[in-house]
Amino acid sequence: xASLSIETRTLANKEKRFKAVIIVKKKGAIIHRxxxxxxxxxxxxxxxxxxxxxxxxxxINKHKTCSIGELLxxxxxxxxxxxxxxxxxxxxxxxxxxxxxxxxxxxxxxxSDLIEHCKNRKxxxxxxxxxxHDIAYLRSVMKKALPVFDVKANFEIFExxxxxxxxxxxxxxxxxxxxxx
Numbered sequence: 001x002a003s004l005s006i007e008t009r010t011l012a013n014k015e016k017r018f019k020a021v022i023i024v025k026k027k028g029a030i031i032h033r034x035x036x037x038x039x040x041x042x043x044x045x046x047x048x049x050x051x052x053x054x055x056x057x058x059x060i061n062k063h064k065t066c067s068i069g070e071l072l073x074x075x076x077x078x079x080x081x082x083x084x085x086x087x088x089x090x091x092x093x094x095x096x097x098x099x100x101x102x103x104x105x106x107x108x109x110x111x112s113d114l115i116e117h118c119k120n121r122k123x124x125x126x127x128x129x130x131x132x133h134d135i136a137y138l139r140s141v142m143k144k145a146l147p148v149f150d151v152k153a154n155f156e157i158f159e160x161x162x163x164x165x166x167x168x169x170x171x172x173x174x175x176x177x178x179x180x181x
Contacts, residue, residue, distance in 0.1 A: 004048040020048035069102030106153040118170035128172035
């Protein structure tokens with residue numbers, strides 16, 4: 001059973017904000033927590049009741065999960081997506097299915113998984129510019145996971161990972177074409 005509480009907060013400018021907090025416990029341990037802040041208490045309460053009803057109807061895991069390899073297969077099997085994908089992206093997606101990263105669960109992808117993938121590719125002689133394609137195309141597929149396939153995927157990790165990968169020189173931008181005169 002999900003419990004709802006409304007916390008009142010006063011900002012520095014003396015305005016009030018209302019934070020709706022939903023907590024689900026199992027055997028005394030918190031297994032799910034969700035919150036959102038509103039300007040009006042009625043909005044906070046309405047949102048909280050809505051989320052509470054959703055959790056009771058669908059449960060905590062309302063979305064499916066799968067490995068990245070299975071997600072890539074779903075992308076390939078969806079004709080609307082696959083047919084509108086360029087040749088290079090298709091090649092990279094097919095290649096990613098055979099990499100170690102394909103066995104990671106889509107919602108459990110971590111920066112360290114991406115770093116390991118990039119290190120493996122670089123050790124195989126692949127240039128950082130090409131490895132960047134792997135990361136960009138994987139991110140693209142993972143962003144479509146929830147709206148298209150109802151599969152939960154941790155695509156937000158790319159916001160954290162890409163700067164780290166650039167700093168480590170595992171990925172990079174193209175150097176451009178050098179012109180001779």
